[in-house]
Amino acid sequence: xxxxxxxxxxxxxxxxxxxxxxxxxxxxxxxxxxxxxxxxxxxxxxxxxxxxxxxxxxxxxxxxxxxxxxxxxxxxxxxxxxxxxxxxxxxxxxxxxxxxxxxxxxxxxx
Amino acid sequence: xxxxxxxxxxxxxxxxxxxxxxxxxxxxxxxxxxxxxxxxxxxxxxxxxxxxxxxxxxxxxxxxxxxxxxxxxxxxxxxxxxxxxxxxxxxxxxxxxxxxxxxxxxxxxxxxxxxxxx
Numbered sequence: 001x002x003x004x005x006x007x008x009x010x011x012x013x014x015x016x017x018x019x020x021x022x023x024x025x026x027x028x029x030x031x032x033x034x035x036x037x038x039x040x041x042x043x044x045x046x047x048x049x050x051x052x053x054x055x056x057x058x059x060x061x062x063x064x065x066x067x068x069x070x071x072x073x074x075x076x077x078x079x080x081x082x083x084x085x086x087x088x089x090x091x092x093x094x095x096x097x098x099x100x101x102x103x104x105x106x107x108x109x110x
Numbered sequence: 111x112x113x114x115x116x117x118x119x120x121x122x123x124x125x126x127x128x129x130x131x132x133x134x135x136x137x138x139x140x141x142x143x144x145x146x147x148x149x150x151x152x153x154x155x156x157x158x159x160x161x162x163x164x165x166x167x168x169x170x171x172x173x174x175x176x177x178x179x180x181x182x183x184x185x186x187x188x189x190x191x192x193x194x195x196x197x198x199x200x201x202x203x204x205x206x207x208x209x210x211x212x213x214x215x216x217x218x219x220x221x222x223x224x225x226x227x228x
Contacts, residue, residue, distance in 0.1 A: 001172050003154065034213040038155070045205055045218035046147075046155060057216060089155050093213045097160060097169035099145070104154040 004029060004090055004102035011108040017078040020105045022090030023071060028100055030071035034093035037066055037075045041086045050075060077107070085109045112136035112217055114206050119222030126196050126226075132189040132206030132219055140165070140184045143209035146191045148202035149221075156202075159191065160209070173199075193224070201226040 005023040012018040022029065022037075029035055035053045038046035048057050050066040053073060063079045073092070077084050090102035118130040130146070146158040159170045159180040168180050179192040189206050203223050207215040 003156075032212075036213050036215065038215070040155075045220055046207075046215075047218070048214065048216050051210075051214040087154075091155075091157070091213055091215075097162075097167065098171070099157040099160070099213055101147070101155040101157055 001094065001098060001100055004092060004100055006088075006090060006102040006105045008103070009106045009108065011110055012080045013110045014080050014082065016080050017076055018080060018107055019074055019076045020088055020090075020107070022073040022075070022092075022102045024073075024092055024100070025071055028092040028094040029068065029073050029090075031095065032093045033068075035066070035068060035073040036091045037064075038089045038091065039084075039086045040089065046089065080109050082109050112208075114208065114217055114219035116204065116206055116219040116222040119204065119224045121225045121227065122196055123228050124197060124226055127192070127194045128196065128224060130191040130193065130204055130206075130222055130224070132191075134187045134189070134208075137208070137217075138184075139182060139187045139189060144180075144182065144189045145207045145209055145215060146178075146180060146189075147205045147207055147215075148200075148224075149205070150199075150202040153202075158204070161189070196224075196226045198226050200224065 037050040040046040094100045161180045177195045203221040205221045208217040
């Protein structure tokens, strides 16, 4: 149950795009279509943005999109806004009813 | 309004026990899989445990298996996490979350802090 690997930080100017990677193994990210992405502002609970690799939760703007290739999933936030500045975590089903989160990425809007 | 509210956190000595509660409102807990997720101060999210809709199947992270027990009281619409033999590394904010399907945690509580210290 090793954490999925994410870059510690990412940044972009307002209106630009940022892409965050999430690398696991064939036992988690690569083995299932159950990758989710969460946004967490400081001191707050996480909020689900993307699930099943590419699906947006109802109400989430289409500026948020997800994809996967092999053992690596990605989240792209386009048209960056000030409120997008937060920590982002990926998560994957890892088999045998277990789950794993990523190490987290701090997104800064310059 | 769909809501989860955790309680039961606090200060406990190493080796001690604590039971966390997660009260659900606006939906029936037993219709969903439910999870506990924790976050140590300044650190990332870590999955802890899951219970299925029937409460017949539970699963745990390796780091807590044998020490933590997840359970549910349908009459009280409340989820629990019994934590025994607590260690320094268990110190964290503990969140409960609802799972819509597989790994779709769409509703989260505000979290409750567990401090392990002598």
